[in-house]
Amino acid sequence: MGELDVLKKEAETLKAQIETARKAVNDATMESAASGVAAAPRIQPKARRTLKGHTAKIYALYWALDNKLMVSGSQDGKLLVWDTHAGNLANCVPLKSAWVMTVSFSPSAGLVASGGLDNMCTIVNIAAEKPKTLREIDGHDGYVASSRFLSETEILTASGDQTCGLWDIETGKQKQSFLNHVGDCMCLAMTQDQTTFLSGACDSSAKLWDIRDGQCKQTFIGHTGDINAISWMPNEKAFITGSDDCTLRMFDIRADQEIMVYQNAQPTAGVTSLSLSLSGRLLFAGYDDFNCNIWDSLKGEKIGVLAGHDNRVSCTGIPSDGMCVSTGSWDSFLKVWN
Amino acid sequence: MAEANPEQQPSAGVGDPDEDSPNMIVYRKIEDIVTRIQHETEGVPIRTVKSFLSKIPSVVTGVDIVQWLMKNLTIDDPAEAIHIGSLIAAQGYTFPISDHVLTLKDDGTFYRFQAPYFWPSNCWEPENTDYAIYLCKRTMQNKTRLELADYEAENLARLQRAFARKWEFIFMQAEAQLKIDRKKDKNERKILDSQERAFWDVHRPVPGCVNTTEMDIRKCRRMKNPQKVKKSVYGLTEDAQSQSPVHTHSQPGRKDTKEDVKKEIVFLNSQLDRHCMKMSKVAETLMGYTEQYLDYDPFLTTLEPANPWISDDPSFWDGEASKDPSQQRVRKWGFSLDEALKDPAGRDQFLRFLESEFSSENLLFWLAVQDLKRRPLQEVSGRAQEIWQEFLAEGAPRSINLDSHSYERTSHNLKDPGRYSFEDAQAHIYKLMKSDSYARFMRSNAYQDLLQARKKLETEQGRRTSLEKFTRSVGKSLTGKRLTGLMQSS
Numbered sequence: 001m002g003e004l005d006v007l008k009k010e011a012e013t014l015k016a017q018i019e020t021a022r023k024a025v026n027d028a029t030m031e032s033a034a035s036g037v038a039a040a041p042r043i044q045p046k047a048r049r050t051l052k053g054h055t056a057k058i059y060a061l062y063w064a065l066d067n068k069l070m071v072s073g074s075q076d077g078k079l080l081v082w083d084t085h086a087g088n089l090a091n092c093v094p095l096k097s098a099w100v101m102t103v104s105f106s107p108s109a110g111l112v113a114s115g116g117l118d119n120m121c122t123i124v125n126i127a128a129e130k131p132k133t134l135r136e137i138d139g140h141d142g143y144v145a146s147s148r149f150l151s152e153t154e155i156l157t158a159s160g161d162q163t164c165g166l167w168d169i170e171t172g173k174q175k176q177s178f179l180n181h182v183g184d185c186m187c188l189a190m191t192q193d194q195t196t197f198l199s200g201a202c203d204s205s206a207k208l209w210d211i212r213d214g215q216c217k218q219t220f221i222g223h224t225g226d227i228n229a230i231s232w233m234p235n236e237k238a239f240i241t242g243s244d245d246c247t248l249r250m251f252d253i254r255a256d257q258e259i260m261v262y263q264n265a266q267p268t269a270g271v272t273s274l275s276l277s278l279s280g281r282l283l284f285a286g287y288d289d290f291n292c293n294i295w296d297s298l299k300g301e302k303i304g305v306l307a308g309h310d311n312r313v314s315c316t317g318i319p320s321d322g323m324c325v326s327t328g329s330w331d332s333f334l335k336v337w338n
Numbered sequence: 339m340a341e342a343n344p345e346q347q348p349s350a351g352v353g354d355p356d357e358d359s360p361n362m363i364v365y366r367k368i369e370d371i372v373t374r375i376q377h378e379t380e381g382v383p384i385r386t387v388k389s390f391l392s393k394i395p396s397v398v399t400g401v402d403i404v405q406w407l408m409k410n411l412t413i414d415d416p417a418e419a420i421h422i423g424s425l426i427a428a429q430g431y432t433f434p435i436s437d438h439v440l441t442l443k444d445d446g447t448f449y450r451f452q453a454p455y456f457w458p459s460n461c462w463e464p465e466n467t468d469y470a471i472y473l474c475k476r477t478m479q480n481k482t483r484l485e486l487a488d489y490e491a492e493n494l495a496r497l498q499r500a501f502a503r504k505w506e507f508i509f510m511q512a513e514a515q516l517k518i519d520r521k522k523d524k525n526e527r528k529i530l531d532s533q534e535r536a537f538w539d540v541h542r543p544v545p546g547c548v549n550t551t552e553m554d555i556r557k558c559r560r561m562k563n564p565q566k567v568k569k570s571v572y573g574l575t576e577d578a579q580s581q582s583p584v585h586t587h588s589q590p591g592r593k594d595t596k597e598d599v600k601k602e603i604v605f606l607n608s609q610l611d612r613h614c615m616k617m618s619k620v621a622e623t624l625m626g627y628t629e630q631y632l633d634y635d636p637f638l639t640t641l642e643p644a645n646p647w648i649s650d651d652p653s654f655w656d657g658e659a660s661k662d663p664s665q666q667r668v669r670k671w672g673f674s675l676d677e678a679l680k681d682p683a684g685r686d687q688f689l690r691f692l693e694s695e696f697s698s699e700n701l702l703f704w705l706a707v708q709d710l711k712r713r714p715l716q717e718v719s720g721r722a723q724e725i726w727q728e729f730l731a732e733g734a735p736r737s738i739n740l741d742s743h744s745y746e747r748t749s750h751n752l753k754d755p756g757r758y759s760f761e762d763a764q765a766h767i768y769k770l771m772k773s774d775s776y777a778r779f780m781r782s783n784a785y786q787d788l789l790q791a792r793k794k795l796e797t798e799q800g801r802r803t804s805l806e807k808f809t810r811s812v813g814k815s816l817t818g819k820r821l822t823g824l825m826q827s828s
Contacts, residue, residue, distance in 0.1 A: 218612075
């Protein structure tokens with residue numbers, strides 16, 4: 001009985017000390033600091049494109065680096081690649097398993113990855129004449145909730161088995177595993193230089209990891225529900241998370257804590273997805289109640305709404321040039337707004 | 339009149355539905371309303387309506403429902419009554435007899451009440467086998483009112499493919515169900531058929547309709563009643579049912595061992611060692627960043643040329659891709675070394691500048707290492723050696739300046755070359771470029787000219803085009819017949 005209790009007590013003391021250190025740097029709140037900043041304009045983006053093609057709930061979407069191609073995954077068992085500006089379908093990839101939860105492009109957009117309830121991350125070559133499966137990564141023991149390419153040859157995954165993994169696409173072997181979460185891992189966000197990444201999980205915490213050595217560098221707590229979405233602020237020193245607890249929160253790496261909460265007066269719907277505009281000032285968040293709210297990330301105020309879907313907004317995305325925002329919904333449609 | 343058939347009482351023991359769960363609380367409230375509304379004397383008038391050669395049993399109009407709701411739930415606004423009525427319908431407690439879409443309209447449309455057997459509070463999670471049996475049964479009956487809608491036909495086709503191997507079994511079940519149904523009285527059948535259809539409208543809704551039973555598949559297996567026995571609507575036994583698509587992966591409960599806590603302590607110590615930045619400073623840097631990039635954020639600034647998504651004109655993208663950068667782009671290179679390197683034109687300019695200073699080996703090394711990280715595995719080893727030879731080996735043609743520590747580490751890494759063998763060296767060189775060469779590049783004539791030259795060129799062009807416009811318009815009016823034209827154009 002003795003030793004375990006002593007150790008636990010030591011851990012508790014350290015936690016208290018860390019909390020004190022965090023409180024000590026709280027010389028201001030984000031809201032008060034930003035009170036002098038000019039208010040962001042009230043924007044009312046219009047739906048510029050409605051992409052129809054899926055026949056079931058859309059679960060995920062992803063923009064290619066060329067800012068024109070977008071891939072979406074739906075429970076109708078298909079990945080559709082869109083030439084979004086022209087409004088056309090560019091490619092269609094049928095999936096073995098219809099229960100897809102995540103999609104992404106490789107940097108060249110020649111490969112797409114999808115993952116889902118089959119516990120696998122499937123990588124398909126779409127640059128060929130006909131889409132051809134390149135690799136099936138099946139090292140996870142739970143569903144694959146998120147997958148992100150580092151390059152044409154490496155991919156990062158987040159899984160319902162409470163781990164994240166770094167995989168070599170050519171061999172299918174696991175190069176690194178990230179073990180520390182105690183809940184299903186739901187989402188990922190990598191830095192541009194690909195040395196670190198963030199993960200959000202159903203244990204209500206977000207973690208910062210070193211990609212190379214697999215170590216958890218920092219843990220961020222504050223949410224009281226599953227974290228469904230996570231994204232870096234463009235300066236890559238702060239990040240925003242969206243959760244089933246109906247709030248979004250901004251955390252800062254250097255302050256090592258939560259610095260802002262984005263909450264409706266009547267919290268009734270969980271946050272399913274989020275995207276940040278190019279400057280980071282605007283935060284687009286999709287909710288269970290079919291809406292997508294637009295927040296001023298600095299002031300914490302709601303400044304607009306994207307209304308137009310007939311069911312839950314399950315995914316959002318902003319291309320790298322920040323020119324528009326796209327939303328995907330359980331009503332089977334994708335919309336592009338500006 | 340619309341009393342539930344005694345054969346179809348809700349069966350107990352599905353596996354205790356939690357009476358305190360938010361859904362169950364709402365269901366009980368709705369059921370209270372639905373029971374009262376069907377009361378013989380205090381409820382709505384439910385009657386049989388004559389229609390052409392047949393009778394429509396047990397219906398009530400939308401108007402009647404709305405009126406009743408307003409009176410008995412003390413609602414002033416009919417819109418609110420319609421809203422509540424629609425929510426009750428969407429959950430599956432009332433339904434329009436001639437439509438798959440579950441809403442309430444304040445008009446003469448006919449509605450029926452759902453049988454308690456099919457109430458959502460029974461925690462139905464009907465399997466696809468049940469749905470297949472239902473659709474199959476529908477196709478066996480020769481009644482136009484029971485013809486499959488398009489989406490139902492599609493669903494049936496899909497289920498036939500999915501259950502190809504046991505379709506015979508499903509077919510037999512459908513026949514068996516049909517036999518049971520046929521024994522019932524004609525009017526009773528009409529009512530039961532519609533209630534059954536309404537049940538499936540809830541659990542397999544029309545595409546585009548709000549589905550009140552949907553659950554995010556990622557959260558499914560963490561639901562409150564994981565031990566719940568899945569019941570078949572048609573009384574099939576468990577092994578006859580299809581596999582639920584939700585993988586049930588049970589996590590063994592983990593108790594903290596001494597090792598776990600020790601690891602945690604190590605982690606916590608490293609956290610404590612970290613220096614936390616002041617909030618005011620954090621806020622300052624965040625605001626500074628968003629301020630700097632405000633002009634580049636298409637949601638907050640109107641762009642020149644226009645945003646392709648608004649104007650449908652893709653020329654903005656052509657400009658961004660061109661090797662001839664706009665002043666906006668050139669200005670961005672000044673934000674950070676990262677921004678300069680991200681833009682291919684910026685990279686080129688920086689490289690050219692470094693070449694003029696005879697210090698281009700740093701950037702070339704950095705670019706080579708970036709490229710190495712993206713190479714296919716079989717090329718990595720060879721390429722790494724080439725990079726070593728070109729930049730780091732004794733007498734290398736493009737020798738870079740590394741501190742001895744990084745040099746040692748890199749040389750050691752090269753014994754087993756991999757994609758990340760040069761990480762240390764690359765980080766060191768990047769820092770060097772950032773603090774030294776980049777700062778000079780910003781001050782250089784080459785960069786400043788680009789930054790300013792655009793302006794000069796633009797104003798010159800501006801003057802030229804307006805002069806052109808003027809001469810053109812003067813020319814036009816000279817060839818024109820009226821003299822006044824000449825006066826107007828000047």
